[in-house]
Amino acid sequence: MRQDLEIQRERVCLESCMKRTIDGLQTEINRLDAQIETDFSAVSVIEYPPQYLNSIIHTLVSNSLKYHYPGRRPLIRIRTEKDGDNVILKVSDNGLGSILSNTRRISLRSARFSIVIPMRRVLGFI
Numbered sequence: 001m002r003q004d005l006e007i008q009r010e011r012v013c014l015e016s017c018m019k020r021t022i023d024g025l026q027t028e029i030n031r032l033d034a035q036i037e038t039d040f041s042a043v044s045v046i047e048y049p050p051q052y053l054n055s056i057i058h059t060l061v062s063n064s065l066k067y068h069y070p071g072r073r074p075l076i077r078i079r080t081e082k083d084g085d086n087v088i089l090k091v092s093d094n095g096l097g098s099i100l101s102n103t104r105r106i107s108l109r110s111a112r113f114s115i116v117i118p119m120r121r122v123l124g125f126i
Contacts, residue, residue, distance in 0.1 A: 007049045014040045021058045028065050039079035042089045064093040
């Protein structure tokens, strides 16, 4: 069996990625009455391996729902920023967290990504 050793990058629409994530988590979103706000006006399409981007966004939203503050309606904000040649995906929520940060920024400049500020919880794919 032949395997592709190189992960293929494609133009990926962030709104489509978010829709896929929301569709997959709709039951939990409805149960918690979660509010999800997106703003991809800075960058709406990126060149990135789609399976990685889908996994990143799904994990971030899923963790925000999972670690919501009990008795509080979850509010998740996701937006893009441009920093020179880098695209930053910024995710924040009003859930449980450490005093370090309730915002995560991920650089999407290559097939690998890096955390550029302290995160409030550890993600399984880092």
